[in-house]
Amino acid sequence: MLRKNRLFTPGPTPLLPAAQTAMASFTAHHRTADFRALFQRVLVDMKEFIGTKNDVLVLACSGTGVMEASVSNLTSPGDKVLVLTAGKFGERWTGLAKAFGCNVDVLSAPYGETFSLTDIRARLTPDVRAVFVQATESSTGARHDVEGIAKIVGAQQDTLLVVDAITGLGTTHLDVDGWGVDVIIGGSQKALMMPPGLGYCAVSERAWQRMEKTSSPRYYFDLRKERKSAAKGETAYTPATSLFAALGAALEFIRGMGNGNLAQGRETLVNNAELCAEMTRAGAKALGLKLYASSPAAALTAISSPDGIDSGKIVKEFREAFDAVVANGQGEMKGKLFRIAHIGYYDYLDTIGILAALEHVLARTTARTADYGAAVKAAQEVYARSLTEKRQLVGV
Amino acid sequence: MLRKNRLFTPGPTPLLPAAQTAMASFTAHHRTADFRALFQRVLVDMKEFIGTKNDVLVLACSGTGVMEASVSNLTSPGDKVLVLTAGKFGERWTGLAKAFGCNVDVLSAPYGETFSLTDIRARLTPDVRAVFVQATESSTGARHDVEGIAKIVGAQQDTLLVVDAITGLGTTHLDVDGWGVDVIIGGSQKALMMPPGLGYCAVSERAWQRMEKTSSPRYYFDLRKERKSAAKGETAYTPATSLFAALGAALEFIRGMGNGNLAQGRETLVNNAELCAEMTRAGAKALGLKLYASSPAAALTAISSPDGIDSGKIVKEFREAFDAVVANGQGEMKGKLFRIAHIGYYDYLDTIGILAALEHVLARTTARTADYGAAVKAAQEVYARSLTEKRQLVGV
Numbered sequence: 001m002l003r004k005n006r007l008f009t010p011g012p013t014p015l016l017p018a019a020q021t022a023m024a025s026f027t028a029h030h031r032t033a034d035f036r037a038l039f040q041r042v043l044v045d046m047k048e049f050i051g052t053k054n055d056v057l058v059l060a061c062s063g064t065g066v067m068e069a070s071v072s073n074l075t076s077p078g079d080k081v082l083v084l085t086a087g088k089f090g091e092r093w094t095g096l097a098k099a100f101g102c103n104v105d106v107l108s109a110p111y112g113e114t115f116s117l118t119d120i121r122a123r124l125t126p127d128v129r130a131v132f133v134q135a136t137e138s139s140t141g142a143r144h145d146v147e148g149i150a151k152i153v154g155a156q157q158d159t160l161l162v163v164d165a166i167t168g169l170g171t172t173h174l175d176v177d178g179w180g181v182d183v184i185i186g187g188s189q190k191a192l193m194m195p196p197g198l199g200y201c202a203v204s205e206r207a208w209q210r211m212e213k214t215s216s217p218r219y220y221f222d223l224r225k226e227r228k229s230a231a232k233g234e235t236a237y238t239p240a241t242s243l244f245a246a247l248g249a250a251l252e253f254i255r256g257m258g259n260g261n262l263a264q265g266r267e268t269l270v271n272n273a274e275l276c277a278e279m280t281r282a283g284a285k286a287l288g289l290k291l292y293a294s295s296p297a298a299a300l301t302a303i304s305s306p307d308g309i310d311s312g313k314i315v316k317e318f319r320e321a322f323d324a325v326v327a328n329g330q331g332e333m334k335g336k337l338f339r340i341a342h343i344g345y346y347d348y349l350d351t352i353g354i355l356a357a358l359e360h361v362l363a364r365t366t367a368r369t370a371d372y373g374a375a376v377k378a379a380q381e382v383y384a385r386s387l388t389e390k391r392q393l394v395g396v
Numbered sequence: 397m398l399r400k401n402r403l404f405t406p407g408p409t410p411l412l413p414a415a416q417t418a419m420a421s422f423t424a425h426h427r428t429a430d431f432r433a434l435f436q437r438v439l440v441d442m443k444e445f446i447g448t449k450n451d452v453l454v455l456a457c458s459g460t461g462v463m464e465a466s467v468s469n470l471t472s473p474g475d476k477v478l479v480l481t482a483g484k485f486g487e488r489w490t491g492l493a494k495a496f497g498c499n500v501d502v503l504s505a506p507y508g509e510t511f512s513l514t515d516i517r518a519r520l521t522p523d524v525r526a527v528f529v530q531a532t533e534s535s536t537g538a539r540h541d542v543e544g545i546a547k548i549v550g551a552q553q554d555t556l557l558v559v560d561a562i563t564g565l566g567t568t569h570l571d572v573d574g575w576g577v578d579v580i581i582g583g584s585q586k587a588l589m590m591p592p593g594l595g596y597c598a599v600s601e602r603a604w605q606r607m608e609k610t611s612s613p614r615y616y617f618d619l620r621k622e623r624k625s626a627a628k629g630e631t632a633y634t635p636a637t638s639l640f641a642a643l644g645a646a647l648e649f650i651r652g653m654g655n656g657n658l659a660q661g662r663e664t665l666v667n668n669a670e671l672c673a674e675m676t677r678a679g680a681k682a683l684g685l686k687l688y689a690s691s692p693a694a695a696l697t698a699i700s701s702p703d704g705i706d707s708g709k710i711v712k713e714f715r716e717a718f719d720a721v722v723a724n725g726q727g728e729m730k731g732k733l734f735r736i737a738h739i740g741y742y743d744y745l746d747t748i749g750i751l752a753a754l755e756h757v758l759a760r761t762t763a764r765t766a767d768y769g770a771a772v773k774a775a776q777e778v779y780a781r782s783l784t785e786k787r788q789l790v791g792v
Contacts, residue, residue: 349400
């Protein structure tokens with residue numbers, strides 16, 4: 001049977017056709033009025049997309065580049081920082097903070113779990129210069145309580161809160177300014193429905209002030225320099241122009257999802273991811289599968305591999321039978337779970353399709369007798385209920 | 397929920413991404429070596445795709461344009477022709493033949509049915525100059541027995557057989573040369589997975605000879621002129637260059653489906669359509685729906701609307717709830733059936749998705765209680781059986 005290559009990975013995610021077209025046709029030089037107009041419009045729109053009044057920067061790098069920028073710009077060697085980690089991306093914070101010579105205190109939760117706010121409160125001494133955390137941990141599918149964490153960190157005088165929301169932005173409700181998140185970080189290849197290549201962040205006034213006093217080495221990722229250039233309508237270094245064109249198109253699409261309002265469009269995206277996730281969780285449970293995360297994110301559903309089955313076999317069968325790319329576990333969870341993403345450009349047919357495919361994949365990789373239609377039926381019931389609950393949002 | 401616009405119509409069909417890209421980037425002038433190379437390669441490849449040694453022409457027009465060309469080039473006013481009609485596209489043959497002054501004998505079968513070969517044999521007197529028929533009747537989803545018809549027509553000295561295979565090519569097995577089809581007609585927006593705008597035909601030596609003696613008026617559609625130009629590597633009039641680029645890319649994709657062999661790729665496409673159709677028929681039956689066509693084509697499945705329900709309501713609900721475009725009945729069947737296509741670029745996830753969507757659509761447009769998963773389960777069983785039967789073909 002013909003197989004279309006379809007990404008169900010938590011980034012890169014399926015591309016928005018309008019972004020592909022915009023990207024393919026854009027050819028303007030970056031030091032021109034045309035690019036400047038695009039660039040300035042995108043920076044304004046990104047504030048609305050993120051939901052912040054803080055300055056937003058968009059850099060030519062992956063999300064990890066902006067994670068590095070938040071460490072190198074906000075800390076000096078020897079600074080005490082608190083890293084909250086419950087997965088591979090939490091561990092990336094630890095690696096980054098250590099690379100820049102921070103005195104790193106690590107508060108870990110087991111993979112698949114999230115943090116106890118009491119534990120965080122206990123660890124958060126006044127000398128902690130910054131707290132680093134994920135909004136959603138892509139390696140385990142767990143959602144962390146950013147609002148709760150922000151409340152605790154906000155009670156401190158000199159502690160900045162840095163949130164990696166690379167998979168979180170557009171899949172989970174975040175009130176960046178209301179909660180007082182100092183730096184929030186995103187990447188293009190997630191809910192923005194475009195290819196990898198752009199990282200972005202919104203930076204609070206407190207964080208900008210901190211940068212004046214820190215001494216960690218930075219050059220390409222010097223956010224102050226980038227901010228000065230942005231004020232003049234340009235980037236410090238050569239921008240990824242075609243990706244800016246894609247970003248412009250993606251933001252217009254999201255605005256359309258919100259009936260002309262970008263913030264509402266982002267909420268529509270979040271609600272869409274939540275419905276896809278709820279359908280997928282119901283489908284997986286109907287097949288007797290165990291969900292991995294205790295507080296599951298809408299960004300993705302991590303499903304434990306049935307006993308004795310390497311999840312790599314499941315991932316491989318999805319690929320070989322359907323050309324559908326789902327993600328294996330990462331780090332210590334490799335082989336133990338597989339992950340189906342709901343970030344960005346997914347609809348009903350995608351969600352039902354991958355669940356139906358899962359039924360064949362399980363039948364072919366395990367000894368179980370296929371109960372065809374069981375996962376789909378459970379997901380359909382979630383969808384039908386969402387209609388009667390009037391949770392259904394105007395589509396685009 | 398986010399809704400992706402998806403065509404399940406029997407043309408236009410979903411676009412192949414590689415064809416979209418090729419089309420968007422092609423800019424060459426048509427009287428250049430670059431275009432000539434593309435044009436000549438496409439004409440050779442089209443022979444292999446159609447499965448013929450006859451000359452193939454590709455024109456800037458819809459399929460109807462090539463239907464007209466076959467009438468205007470092969471008949472003179474007053475010529476007796478036999479039209480076999482069992483639906484809206486059969487009626488188009490009648491309209492065309494009358495427009496060019498033919499003496500038209502019409503053999504009709506009821507909508508949804510096909511012809512009795514005995515009836516055809518009885519009507520086919522030696523003075524019939526041409527027989528016009530569809531391979532598959534898109535308005536009803538019926539498949540006609542082209543092989544059987546060709547055998548009867550082939551027994552005559554001076555009767556040409558003209559087959560509209562616009563939805564048939566790439567969805568049903570056809571042996572053009574083996575069966576002796578004089579003119580076979582196709583369109584770009586079908587199994588070739590590209591937009592409308594190109595019509596094509598393969599013309600037998602007998603048919604070329606006929607053209608020397610016919611007197612119906614033709615100019616743009618003068619196939620002899622087009623053939624002479626093609627021999628020099630060009631078209632008589634300005635070709636739709638970007639669509640040729642898309643066609644080149646589509647043919648490469650189909651070659652890939654056949655592991656380097658275009659004819660095998662076409663068979664893979666046909667088998668794919670057959671599996672999609674079989675899944676869809678099983679799904680519809682599982683919901684207690686009635687299939688409309690007695691000899692169903694793999695190109696599309698025509699499903700009778702449940703009693704008392706205007707099929708327009710079903711089509712509208714598909715569109716509004718899922719942005720999925722299925723086709724209403726045409727002509728006298730409008731309001732009485734809906735049609736789901738399987739032509740070209742469809743895979744497992746598409747097929748399962750539209751069946752799952754159908755379950756919601758029926759629940760919302762009829763009084764029936766939804767039996768979620770029933771259609772999907774039946775389709776999954778067909779798919780699973782196809783694997784064990786080794787009917788499963790290498791995908792792409």
